[in-house]
Amino acid sequence: MDDQKLHSVKWYRDIHEIFRYNPSQKPPIRLFNITGIMVQGGDCQKDSCMVRVMPPPIATRAAYSCEVSTEGPKFQIARQTKHMTVVAMPDKDPIIIGAPKLVKPGEQILLNCTSDYSLPPSDINWYIDNELAKTELWQRRELSAPQPGGLRASWRVLRVAVPTTASGSLRVRCEAILPVEPPVVRDAITTITVYSRTQLSKYIANRGTYIEYKASGLIVLIWTFREISKFLSL
Known part of the structure; x- marks a missing residue:
């Protein structure tokens, strides 16, 4: 199309025309605002045309197409689309x-x-020891009320039944995924210690000794106070 005379350059958002450049018209540039988008301006040089748009403040996916056409006698058209x-x-x-x-x-x-506020809101998955946790139907993702700009936080609960034979620790990871291409993933990790019966018995025994020691100290303190009182009354 390099040797053909330019007729027009048009920009589309999905099926709606938002920009037109026709060098034979006055003015050569026309802008078309459509619902949900504001066309802020545009400019054309010898070999390119640029359009500036303000997308709506909500999660959107749209196709933007540039269409170039030439004058006769061939009336050729070239079109390219990006999402x-x-x-x-x-x-x-x-x-x-x-x-x-x-x-x-x-x-x-x-x-x-x-999860933090985002647009679109994040999906949430749970992992226990690097394995995807099976969740119940009532443990679905919940969303907050929309904030200015359409931002939402999301949350999801997980009920964990610690096996009776478990010991050591559980590594629990929460994964928040922004559903875009490519996905954006952020996570949080916590480690929960699981005491075996033997370890738990030692833990309770140690706590009992400590409490008994404190109680003995209290008795000695009271006894000493009584002895001092007797001494002062002499």
């Missing part, structure tokens, strides 16, 4: 709430993972 997704990235990693430092075998715990 663009508008997102707002989360500023912080997700947060795990409700994780105890110590659990007993057979105990059940309820965890909550909350």
Whole structure:
């Protein structure tokens, strides 16, 4: 098309025309605002045309097409399309709430993972010791009310039943995934210690000795105070 006389250059968002350049018209540039998008301006040089748009403040995916046509007698048309997704990235990693430092075998715990505000809102997955956790139907993702600009936080709970034979520790990871291409992943990790029956018995025994020592110290202190009182009354 290099040897053909230019007729027009047009920009489209999906099926809607938003920009037109026709060098034979006055003015040569026309802008078309459509619902949900503001066309802020455009400019054409000898071999290129640029258009500036303000996308809507919500998660969107749209096709932008540039169409170039020539004058007769050939009236050739060339068109190219690219897709663009508008997102707002989360500023912080997700947060795990409700994780105890110590659990007993057979105990059940309820965890909550909350992601930062983003657009679109993040999907959430749970992993226990690097394996995807199986969740129940009621443990689906929940969303906050939309904030200015359409941003939302998301959260998801997980009920963990600690096996009766478990010992050592559980590594729990919450993964917040922004569903775009390519996906944006942020995570949070917590480690929960699981005491075996032997370790738990030692732990309780140590605590009992400590409490008994404190009680003995209290008795000695009271006895000493009584002795001092007797001494002062002499």
